[in-house]
Amino acid sequence: MKIILILFCFSLIFVTNSLTGEPIVIEPRQELSIEQLWQQIDMVLELMQLNRTLGDLIASSDQDFSRPLENLTNCYAFEVIDDQNRSTFINIFDKNRQFNDIVKFFYQAFPDNDLTPNSIWSLLSSTQEIIFRCLQMENFPETNPQLKFGFTELSDKDGNYMRRMNGLGSSYYHNRRPSSSSSSTMDDSYRECLRKSRNLPENFDWRDRNVVTPVKNQGSCGSCWAFATAASIESAYLINNRNNSIDLSEQELVSCAKPNGCQGGTSSMAFDFVRRYGLTSEQMMPYRARSSSCRRLPSSVVDIRNYCVRSKLRYSTGSRIENLNDDDIQNALVTFGPLYIGVNADRLSRNYRGGIVDDRSCPKQINHAVVLVGYTPDAWILKNTWGRSWGERGYFRLARRQNICGVNTEIAYPII
Known part of the structure; x- marks a missing residue:
């Protein structure tokens, strides 16, 4: 099934199934309950063919990247503290973790961020970067061992957004x-x-x-x-x-x-x-x-x-x-x-x-x-x-x- 994703204004997502031609619309997030938002995320990820595990989605990873959190404290900042000083965390170093878990975690931690198909792809890219950076430090400890990486409110932004700043x-x-x-x-x-x-x-x-x-x-x-x-x-x-x-x-x-x-x-x-x-x-x-x-x-x-x-x-x-x-x-x-x-x-x-x-x-x-x-x-x-x-x-x-x-x-x- 071919999926076409088109981004419109006003924080709405239109996902079109090419077989039916009917658009599926995600309503503005402020109008949704948490349960409704989770359902919408599951639906969109399925249409984007991203309702899979990280092991399936992380490209070019020829080694098992699953790690317990205690082994990652030198490179992975797993805790996210929002502007209200609320703390949440997630372990992305689990090849069996579903990507939708990460999407839900992220937009609960950063509720003011717009949820769009492009932002979901950028979040997947950030997840891959964090994993690869830590694997690189593990395999080559001489490469700047002092750095830490993890999710920020910019993790779902693309390169154009970053360049505009x-x-x-x-x-x-x-x-x-x-x-x-x-x-x-x-x-x-x-x-x-x-x-x-x-x-x-x-x-x-x-x-x-x-x-x-x-x-x-x-x-x-x-x-x-x-x-x-x-x-x-x-x-x-x-x-x-x-x-x-x-x-x-x-x-x-x-x-x-x-x-x-x-x-x-x-x-x-x-x-x-x-x-x-x-x-x-x-x-x-x-x-x-x-x-x-x-x-x-x-x-x-x-x-x-x-x-x-x-x-x-x-x-x-x-x-x-x-x-x-x-x-x-x-x-x-x-x-x-x-x-x-x-x-x-x-x-x-x-x-x-x-x-x-x-x-x-x-x-x-x-x-x-x-x-x-x-x-x-x-x-x-x-x-x-x-x-x-x-x-x-x-x-x-x-x-x-x-x-x-x-x-x-x-x-x-x-x-x-």
Whole structure:
């Protein structure tokens, strides 16, 4: 029986049986009870020919991957903690486990995720990746034994979704003419950007001082540049006791700092916008994960006196180019606070759940903005905007000293 799967809007799934031509419709999930949802999942998986065991579905697995959980603690993060701090777990290392068990487990753990045929295929792909990653570490223990993998709220997203979140494009960087509003960090005040701490501790983490605002989720929008900018300004205000609590509007940057803000931006355009106009609160202009027109600038709740962009990339014909080493980044972090920083996110797995990423093959061309909050002798500690179920409660670590994923390319920070 040939099955044709077509995805429509409004979180509905149409599955058409080519023999009868009749569509079977899954209703919006909020209208279904758990029992009804389970029945719908069973029906769709049967039509997709995925109502089988993992042993049948996992391709190219020539070894039995069944393992007890106690043998997997070094590589498999089997526990899933949702935004309400509820904990659930499942052992996918069982060749006899039905795939529908995993689908039901996942959408019960992440009830806000859309359930579509494409998301089910992506979830199967993630299940296979987690299993293969752990088998690789078991067979070749010298290959980055510190990493952990498991389900996150991104595990049912496809490659297009992941690429849309990377909002730093190379087309923004080269041969830009300086604008009349270009940052004054290009002139003599650039010295202020180079202030250094007298003593660099061996370990440092701004989270220990309660000046790092909560992890957010940018959704399917290339707005990482706006989130990293807002987060660094939030921390600067908390460090300088300007506010007891603060939550700035990323949407204002997405809508007003440039056209089509979900298609990417840069540190210089974001910080320069805040320098000229200030930035309003999340309450005044909530995040919508989409580009929209900037009809009227709302009243600002913060402003910055200046900003620093230190980068090996040329934003304008008059901009400085700087090759950053680890000491430069450490000094800026300790002196000024959490930093906007660029990385290449192509090798950051949607199923990453912890450990130090030390992938020497990771490209150096940055395409994603995050926030650097700390360091250890071995790793940078970075805050991402992919939700709290991803990584180490929304954070990840990159190995130091090797410019892994281009982390030494660019930093930016406000001067308030």
